[in-house]
Amino acid sequence: MSEQGYINYFEVLDLPVDCKPGEVRKNYKKLMKDLVIEIAKAAHEGMTDDKRDKYLLDMARLNTAFYILRDNDRRERYVQDRDKVIALEDQWRASVNEQRDDQESLRRAYDAAVRHFLATYMEEYMLEAGRDAECVEASRWDLAHERHASRVLRHYRQRLYNEIHERLPYFQITPPAIDWSERSRTISAILAGM
Amino acid sequence: MAKQNTVKRPVTQDDIDRCLARAIAEGDIVDFRFLFVPFSPLRADSTEDLQSDKYAYLRPRDEDNALFRDAMRLVSQGKLQRFVQGELEKKGPPQLPSELVLRLADNALRLEKYTAAAQAYELLRVRRRMQEELFRQADEALDRNEIPRAVHGYVAATGLEYDYAAFPEPMPAVPNFQTRALLLHAEYPHRPEDSLPLQAAETQITTALGYLLLSAEAATRLQPRPLEQRLAFIKELVRRRDPDWKQFRERYAQACALVRQFGERLERMARDASAGGKSTLENEIRSQQEQQDPRQVSATLLGREIPNGEWWQYLKDLAYAHPAAVMFVSRQAISKDLEIIMPRYRQDSPLVQTLELIVA
Structure with a gap:
């Protein structure tokens, strides 16, 4: 079972799955305070575009983790959706390994679930969290952050999607047998104009 | 039936x-x-x-x-x-x-x-590794000072780039010089040193590499290389991206001559424009007497006229036809409502000399 790519907000806040809302708030405040201090230091030393994007993403992740986990309904939905998408990936893999007939239907179900999971918990809630009063107060998140964050979040979401996609069974093509020394020779020939 | x-x-x-x-x-x-x-x-x-x-x-x-x-x-x-x-x-x-x-x-x-290669390699899930291998071999070619091979490698590697933020599905990144050119000239240069062609050689070369390779990351890889090698790289890159560069050079020289001809008048118009662009009776009479439209400068650069063309239309078309050309032009306000693009360069710019834009 692989969970890589399906963001775990409990890990983001360094909390166990059965944590209480009070612990969520306490850890969030501490981690956000540390992050704000780190950002201030980085700003003093000279902020680069890469650093700015990284801090924006860290801030958005903390805000979203807090926003989802402090509310029991949202937390429950998140845990259910995450478990569902992980289980569907496992079922699809098993079906492919066993050469069963339900491969295509499981693939479609998984595809819909993973898209829903990423869109909801890595974009929609991230933007919603940025407008939440408590998050705004702790992180000083404003419209300028949101404007920049939409691009950063889109790339982040897509990067995670690709991370997941790369380990999934091949379905559009047959699994390729890649010999990298042959690839290197082919590229060399192409660059030589052959 | x-x-x-x-x-x-x-x-x-x-x-x-x-x-x-x-x-x-x-x-x-x-x-x-x-x-x-x-x-x-x-x-x-x-x-x-x-x-x-x-x-x-x-x-x-x-x-x-x-x-x-x-x-x-x-x-x-x-x-x-x-x-x-x-x-x-x-x-x-x-x-x-x-x-x-x-x-x-x-x-x-x-x-x-x-773009076709990128899609096929993406299906095979080897696209990123192919890019890395292309960069590696191109860098080796640069070590041997084999510029055409290195440029080929860089162009191929950046050509395999994917746009994961595309909607609704990720798709291969396409050469979008028209959009990139507008971004380069998005800010109006209020001081001469703000204008792209008049910036320091190092800044100009880095910008040119990032723009022509369509990737700032690829340009960063070339940063530690000696100046002469980077200039030779850009020359080969321009030759590859724009087979008609020679025609542009000729038109650029004509546009420069036109600017010199307009010199005093353009200066006056720019002064008026920065003072609020008030249309005085004197200006109107003078502009009626002066037959030539300053937009001819933009049209000469492009090689054709765009009816009622705005500066950005000329810039986009120019970027499409000659991607590198936009590195050597600048926006110029002529009146409150009129801006043109005009040639501008530094005599001592190594990039200008390498691309033989000015004939001594």
Whole structure:
């Protein structure tokens, strides 16, 4: 079972799955305070575009983790959706390994679930969290952050999607047998104009 | 009139092989995928007739070339033929044979059809590693000072870039010089030193590499290289991106002459524009007396006039025709409502000298 790519907000806040809302708030405040201090230091030393994007993403992740986990309904939905998408990936893999007939239907179900999971918990809630009063107060998140964050979040979401996609069974093509020394020779020939 | 009944001619194994070989030889991923869709003319249960005129493009036009012969040998292998036949008879989404997709991708890369190559390598999940290998070999070529090979490698590597933020699905990144040119000139240069062509040599070279390679990351890889090598790289890159650069150079010289001719008048107009662009009776009378429109400068740079063309329209068209040209032009306000693009360069710019933009 692989969970890589399906963001775990409990890990983001360094909390166990059965944590209480009070612990969520306490850890969030501490981690956000540390992050704000780190950002201030980085700003003093000279902020680069890469650093700015990284801090924006860290801030958005903390805000979203807090926003989802402090509310029991949202937390429950998140845990259910995450478990569902992980289980569907496992079922699809098993079906492919066993050469069963339900491969295509499981693939479609998984595809819909993973898209829903990423869109909801890595974009929609991230933007919603940025407008939440408590998050705004702790992180000083404003419209300028949101404007920049939409691009950063889109790339982040897509990067995670690709991370997941790369380990999934091949379905559009047959699994390729890649010999990298042959690839290197082919590229060399192409660059030589052959 | 009753619809004419036509009988679909049966598709033979040779037809299938030749159509697949053509798509592979031409590095055409779109046609290749089309050959497997549920209504593909290659399928026996499809009503589409491969021999009809509308599918002429799927049949090979030139069978007498090495890439086609090579592809034919590959698709004629019994194992692959049986697999393809199975997929063409299957209900539901087909699986493409990876051996054929890999050969197609290589041919697309060879023929510099980078978006097709990127899609095929992405399907094979090797695109990023292919990019890394291309960069590695291009850097080795640079170490040996083999500039054309290095430029080829960099152009191919950046050509395989994917736009994961594209909507609704990720797609290959396409050369978008028109958009990038507008971003380069987004801010109006209020001081001469703000204008792109008048910036320091190092800034100009870094900007030129990032813009022409369509990737700031690729430009960063070249940063530690000696100045002469980077200049030689840009010269080769411009030659590759713009085979008509020589024509632009000629038009650039003409535009410079025109600016000199307009000199005093442009200066006065710019002064008026920065003072609020008030149209005085004196200005109106003078502009009626002066026949030539300053927009001629932009039109000369582009080589044609855009009716009522704004500066950004000229800039976009110029970037499309001659991507590197936008590095040597600048926005200039002529009146409150009129801006043009005009040539501007530093005499001591190594980039200007390398690209032979000014004739001594």
